[in-house]
Amino acid sequence: MSAKPLIHVVDDDDSLRASLLDLLDAAGFEARGYASTGEFLLNPLPDRPGCVLLDVRLPGPSGLDLQDAMRRQSSALPVIFLTGHADVATSVRAMKAGAVDFLEKPVRREALLDALARALERDASSRAARAQLDQQAARFAGLAPREQTVFDRIVAGKLNKQIADELGVSLRTVKAYRAQLMEKLGVDSAAELGKLAGERASRSR
């Protein structure tokens, strides 16, 4: 998380790409250029915060195609589109697909840096969210099978007594499991536990 952001520039125009890389460099960013969608996809992405500056019209798969492909990955980087000629249909499609911005070339520096800031912010927050989810998943993974069973029944809204009956254990034993799993999952109340369960359910959907 502490790593410096890396900006990916995908543009088939060598000169423009180099200019953008220079600009980003001068603005204090670390940036990497790609001449095509394929080149971008073939290069393994380091796990670093960042975003993609993507030309809409590219030879081979277009910028929009790349955006689609990236969205299917959980680790999608935010996309800022650059275009030489913005038509409404393309920009709407790009924005609907979650683009941070749709900038027309030539791009003013302020607009570009502003969009970059927002993209990095979005990346940061999605990284944070992803980290939290990862933590939760790790916690769930730490539950013993018995604790897991009890958690599922709590989430299903069953009372301790019912759970004890169903599992054929004593009420006291259920209460002990419950205390252990709440501790493992890092929640203090039944309400928090319910919320966590809701999130998990929605994610697995």
Place this chain on the structure above:
Amino acid sequence: MQIIRRTATLVFACLMATSLPAASAAAASDADVLVLYSNNRLVPGNIAVDRGLRSSIRNSPDRHVQIFSEFLDRPDFGGADYESTVVTYLRDKYAARAPSVVVAVSNEAFQFLIDHRSELFSGVPLIHTAVAKSYLAAMPALPPDVVGVPREYDFAGTIQQAMRWHPDARKLVIVTGASDRDRVWERDLRRDVPRIAEGFDVEFLAGLPSTTVLAGLRTLGADSIVFTPGFYEDGTGALFNPRDVAALLAPVSGAPVYGPFDTFIGTGVVGGRMPAFDAMGEQAGEIVNAVLDGGSPTSLRLPQATPMSLRVDWRQIRRWGIDEKSVPADTVIYYKEATFWELYHDVVLAIAIVILLQTGLIVSLLLERRRRRNAEIAVQQQRTALAHASRLAMAGELTASIAHEINQPLGAILASADAAELMLDAGDSRREDLKRIVSRIRRDDLRASDVISRLRTLLAKHEPERKPFDLNEATSDVVGLLETEARHRHVILEARLATAPARVIGDRTQIQQVLINLLLNAIDAVADLPEQQRTITVSIERSGEMIVISVRDRGPGIAPEHLSRLFDSFFTTKHKGMGLGLSIARSIVEAHLGGIRVENDPAGGAIFRVELPGAAGAAANAGAMA
């Protein structure tokens, strides 16, 4: 002349009325009239007299009049022997058919008949006509059955006419001779001229040597008029006849010469008032009628002289600048050469009409040609405008790639400039980076302006040019322009240019427009194909005099039913097409004396071929057109 003739007719109508009782008594069933002329039969005066006679001598149901004409052929023939021969001839000829009336025409014939009357036509009434009054006066008294109207001369009338025709003349010169007869004329003139030529400076050249007279006339100017009856003898005693005198004087005189005798006509005199032969013939004819009607010649009351008519030599009218309009309508005109118009006016009229029609035709053809030329110019202008509009439309289709092509370098320039600025702001000493950035800015700037200039040539509205250019270069430009578009539509444009320069003459932009049109069509044609088939080949080859540009795609080809209409206006198979692109392309190519055609490649796809005359051939054609 008409009026005079009518007057004469009237006079004789009166005469006849008086002699009517006698006429009823004698009723000859047939009557012969013998007319004897002094001269040759073809002398104009004779012909005129004959005409007058024949027009006035009447036939009636109970009287048939035959007119016989004889000619003494004077002055060509003469002498006692000749005369006796003629007498014998006439006597023998008319022995069995004696004429009822004999008419003598002019002096010699009259004299002949008087001399030989007893031998020839004894007792037959003799009517004379055109015999000079003076001649008659000089003869002994005539028998009572010899009648006629004498021919008289009109000196005063001739002088008065001359004065009318020369209103600016102030001097009247009168030339007379030295013989007794000349002196009579002189006397008459001296008596009459002061009265008729009032206000004129009158000079008599009377009885002078002819050389003196000639010298005097030579010095005369345009303010003078000369009148002469001619003379028979000059001051030196040399003998002349009047006509010779006129012929001597008139050609050298500095002033117009007038004379009273018709014999003068043709010698150079202008003319004068003279007796009219037609009228004389008519007068004689009326007398013949009266005599045949049984009237006694002695009882006829005849006028004192024949009517006069004005006679002129038209050449002299011209020579002296006499106003032609002042020549009276009844004037007898001699030597007026019929003008071309008078001789050939039918032909002239017909030719004029033909020429007029032809001219009209030519004018209308010229107008038609101009109208067509204007229409052609208008069509040409419309074609140019349409071609331009079509280029704009194509540019519209290409907007995205054009914007992209321009905005790429602009974007790069802006980013580079921003980068440079940030580097400078940061105070880093990154000289190398800055240098690199600046040179890239320059490159991008050139790139942008290159795109713009290419576009400007394509889009600018200009009159079609006729300049030589290389099709190879023009084609590479087009391929360059369309490359972005092709790339983004995942189409490969392949250009196979000619190895040698392919020069044609014409409008480079318009030919490029044709190429763009064909290439865009081809790009559309391959749009739905699998990507590996999206290849378009444009190639340039020389084929004899012609240079052929082929655009080949691997698309579905042209539906056979569309092949024939493909180049028609408003024929389109596209959703958004106007159907003008190929029609404009064809008109452009045809304006370059080339052709455009399409065929389906058996291997799949369509091939468009544009044939243009190579520069050498095109130049030759252009030369032929110029």
